[in-house]
Amino acid sequence: MSSIFKVFNLKKSFQIKDKRIDVLKGINLEIEEGKITFILGPSGAGKSTLLHILGTLDSPTEGEVLFKGTRLHSLDDKSKSRWRNENIGFIFQSHYLLNEFLAYENVMLPHLFLTKNFFKSKKKSFELLDSLSLSDRVFHKPNELSGGEQQRVAIARALINDPEVILADEPTGNLDSKNSDMVMQIFKRINRESGKTFLIITHNEELIKYGDRVIKLVDGVIENS
Amino acid sequence: MNYSFFIAVKHLFGARKTFFGYIVTAISIGGVFIGVAALIVVLSVMNGFQKDVKERIVDVNSHIIILKYFNEPIDDYKSIKDSLKEFDDIVSITPFIYSKGLIQFENWTNGVIIRGFSNEDSVTYGIMKKHLKFGKFPQKDDELILGVDLAEELRVHTGDVVRIATPFGSTETFGSLIPKVSEFTVSGIFDAGMYQYNAELVYIPLRKASEIFGLSGKVTGLEIRIKDIYKAPQVAKRIEKKLGYPYRTNNWIELNGSLFAALALEKKIMFLLLLLVIIVAAFNIITTLIMVVMEKTTQIGILKTLGLSERDILRVYIYQGLIINIIGTISGLIVGLFLCFLLSKYKFIDLPGEVYLLDKLPVDVQFLDVIFVLILTSIVSIVSTLYPAYKASKMDPVKAIKYE
Numbered sequence: 001m002s003s004i005f006k007v008f009n010l011k012k013s014f015q016i017k018d019k020r021i022d023v024l025k026g027i028n029l030e031i032e033e034g035k036i037t038f039i040l041g042p043s044g045a046g047k048s049t050l051l052h053i054l055g056t057l058d059s060p061t062e063g064e065v066l067f068k069g070t071r072l073h074s075l076d077d078k079s080k081s082r083w084r085n086e087n088i089g090f091i092f093q094s095h096y097l098l099n100e101f102l103a104y105e106n107v108m109l110p111h112l113f114l115t116k117n118f119f120k121s122k123k124k125s126f127e128l129l130d131s132l133s134l135s136d137r138v139f140h141k142p143n144e145l146s147g148g149e150q151q152r153v154a155i156a157r158a159l160i161n162d163p164e165v166i167l168a169d170e171p172t173g174n175l176d177s178k179n180s181d182m183v184m185q186i187f188k189r190i191n192r193e194s195g196k197t198f199l200i201i202t203h204n205e206e207l208i209k210y211g212d213r214v215i216k217l218v219d220g221v222i223e224n225s
Numbered sequence: 226m227n228y229s230f231f232i233a234v235k236h237l238f239g240a241r242k243t244f245f246g247y248i249v250t251a252i253s254i255g256g257v258f259i260g261v262a263a264l265i266v267v268l269s270v271m272n273g274f275q276k277d278v279k280e281r282i283v284d285v286n287s288h289i290i291i292l293k294y295f296n297e298p299i300d301d302y303k304s305i306k307d308s309l310k311e312f313d314d315i316v317s318i319t320p321f322i323y324s325k326g327l328i329q330f331e332n333w334t335n336g337v338i339i340r341g342f343s344n345e346d347s348v349t350y351g352i353m354k355k356h357l358k359f360g361k362f363p364q365k366d367d368e369l370i371l372g373v374d375l376a377e378e379l380r381v382h383t384g385d386v387v388r389i390a391t392p393f394g395s396t397e398t399f400g401s402l403i404p405k406v407s408e409f410t411v412s413g414i415f416d417a418g419m420y421q422y423n424a425e426l427v428y429i430p431l432r433k434a435s436e437i438f439g440l441s442g443k444v445t446g447l448e449i450r451i452k453d454i455y456k457a458p459q460v461a462k463r464i465e466k467k468l469g470y471p472y473r474t475n476n477w478i479e480l481n482g483s484l485f486a487a488l489a490l491e492k493k494i495m496f497l498l499l500l501l502v503i504i505v506a507a508f509n510i511i512t513t514l515i516m517v518v519m520e521k522t523t524q525i526g527i528l529k530t531l532g533l534s535e536r537d538i539l540r541v542y543i544y545q546g547l548i549i550n551i552i553g554t555i556s557g558l559i560v561g562l563f564l565c566f567l568l569s570k571y572k573f574i575d576l577p578g579e580v581y582l583l584d585k586l587p588v589d590v591q592f593l594d595v596i597f598v599l600i601l602t603s604i605v606s607i608v609s610t611l612y613p614a615y616k617a618s619k620m621d622p623v624k625a626i627k628y629e
Contacts, residue, residue, distance in 0.1 A: 057530060057622045078534045085532020096527045096626060100239025110531045112228045157531070 004165060004197050005031035005054055010063035012049050023049045025220040026063070033164075036191050036198040038208050041217035047201040048169055050217065054199065055088050055167045056080040085113050089158025089166045093173035095150035097142035097157075104129060104138040107156045114161055121160075128156040132186065148179035155186060166190075168200040172207065184210045229537055232528065233544035236517055246520060250549070253513040256506030257553025257602060258560070264499045264598045265561030265590070270568070271492040272594065273587030278488065279454075281419045283477050284352055285426070287319070287448035289461045290475045297471065298443035305447060305468065312467075314451045314460050319343065320444040322434040327390040327404070328371075328427060330379040337375065337427045339389065341434020341444075353415060353428065359383050360413030366433040368412035372423030376414045385411050389427070391437050407437050503602055506553065507609035510546050514613035517545065518620075525617055526625025535618040542617050546610025554602050558595070565590050 007029040013022045023046040031037055031054075039047050052058035054065060056072050065072045067087070075083065089110075097106045107125035108118075115121060129138050132152045142150055151171065158166055166187070172180035187198055188210050200211065208214050216223040237250060293299055302320045309315060322341030327334055342353075353370070354362065360383035363369055369387070371379075381387055390404040409429065417423055435442055451460050457476035465474045478485070518525070525538060533541075567573070569588040 052623050055530070057626075078536065081529070081532050081534035081537070084530065090530045092626065096523070096530075098235075098524050098527060100235045105235075109228070109232075109528075112231070113532045113537070116228065118231075161532075 003030040004033040006066040008064040034195040035212040038211040089163040091168040093170035095154040229540040253509035256509040258557040260502035261557025262561035273589035277587035289449040292446040300443040341431040343431040356415040369409040370413040374424035510609040526622040529622035539618040542614030550606035
């Protein structure tokens with residue numbers, strides 16, 4: 001199996017007033033294509049920062065990230081945005097749905113950005129919501145949905161452009177165990193059916209049973225994998 | 226549908242965190258609305274004022290006047306009339322007598338401008354007939370018509386006999402002039418629509434004027450009306466060239482140049498003052514958009530994770546400014562034009578004629594002014610969106626999504 005992400009000597013520091021905080025301290029990593037990989041670690045270990053850098057939401061202070069051979073952080077803003085839109089589906093701990101948009105509108109947005117076709121995007125978002133058993137929720141606003149439903153809408157939004165990678169930052173952090181299991185089952189099913197790569201951040205060790213690989217990140221360095 | 230526009234509409238009119246958000250949006254739309262409506266109404270009233278004053282001036286005064294140097298009387302005006310036959314622009318040529326005198330009725334006196342005109346002069350006759358408010362036109366030599374304000378000052382009515390004293394043609398006694406006094410019956414009272422004319426002008430028959438001013442058949446000058454009043458300076462120049470010395474011409478534009486320059490300046494100043502309303506509206510737009518950017522920090526971050534570029538975000542906020550501008554401008558335009566219509570149709574405001582020359586508010590909506598207001602408002606609105614839009618586009622998505 002080939003690596004979809006290759007990370008070389010990745011460092012990230014933040015400057016707060018005159019104090020420099022090193023969050024990632026030289027990470028070397030390969031993420032295999034088509035696998036579910038968990039990044040496990042205590043809070044403050046740099047998990048989210050790593051995920052943001054892999055998703056080009058943040059830039060490294062030093063080091064390189066390759067996505068199928070492309071040096072991501074040498075791309076300009078427009079290319080990075082386009083790359084994110086086509087290749088990455090983000091899922092966060094908080095559902096981060098847009099409150100002024102209906103459920104189906106939230107789902108269709110990435111597809112609308114890509115195709116600029118409102119009706120096509122609408123149709124696809126309906127199909128996806130249906131596949132996630134949310135067909136009766138398409139015209140609801142996010143605040144009218146339960147926590148589990150909100151997260152499923154967020155999953156639908158992450159999947160609509162059929163991205164190669166799903167980057168999930170504590171996707172079950174706000175859910176009870178029943179909904180957490182349901183979300184992980186969905187991930188597993190998608191991974192099995194479409195071969196998408198999942199990179200999931202969690203501090204919940206119970207979830208790692210759903211993964212193919214676990215990377216432990218402690219204090220900005222990888223402990224073992 | 227353009228996705229940036231779709232998001233812009235949702236951000237502006239979708240669910241807001243506070244009701245205050247809606248009020249701020251309404252205020253910015255209202256700001257543009259008031260600015261545009263006020264500009265359109267005020268500019269149209271200024272145009273109307275200018276047009277009305279112009280029309281009244283050229284109505285009573287003619288377009289071009291032929292005089293002799295040193296205001297010598299003209300005796301061969303018929304030959305002048307003949308020599309100007311080749312001018313296609315000329316509608317009418319009329320001899321007139323113009324001088325000053327004193328008018329008296331019982332204990333009331335006033336200085337007046339006396340104009341002698343011919344009853345055969347159909348153009349002047351037509352115009353004065355239009356303005357005649359009471360009575361009729363002079364039928365006999367000892368009848369006159371005068372302006373309403375003058376009539377009011379003298380307390381005269383039609384049928385009253387007034388006396389006019391002129392310094393000309395009188396006998397010299399002991400080295401001083403004795404004014405010549407003639408009696409006239411007031412046959413009519415006119416309202417020319419301009420206080421200056423209504424308070425000063427007296428029309429008497431040409432023959433009588435010639436007699437009391439001792440002109441013995443001569444006239445002061447010739448009044449010319451032309452097809453295109455705005456060509457008056459050029460036509461006047463050609464006439465002057467044709468007639469040569471000792472004739473000279475005046476035209477209405479030249480005679481009232483300072484008045485029109487003042488009106489034009491006034492319009493410019495009003496425009497600049499009202500531009501301030503638009504600038505305040507622009508600040509409202511900036512405030513609204515900054516509020517939206519602050520409210521939507523997380524959303525901007527999410528949109529970036531979904532693949533919107535900085536340029537797309539910039540566009541979202543420029544669209545929001547444009548939406549505010551378009552709604553404000555269109556509603557301002559409609560209400561402004563409607564107000565202009567109402568002002569032209571109904572007399573809402575009574576203007577004191579002594580102060581404003583005119584007694585009601587005239588309106589003239591000029592297409593170019595409206596277009597100019599629309600373009601200017603749009604430019605100001607677009608410029609006002611740039612800073613908030615730029616700030617939103619440069620928002621760090623990581624910080625934005627951590628913000629919540």
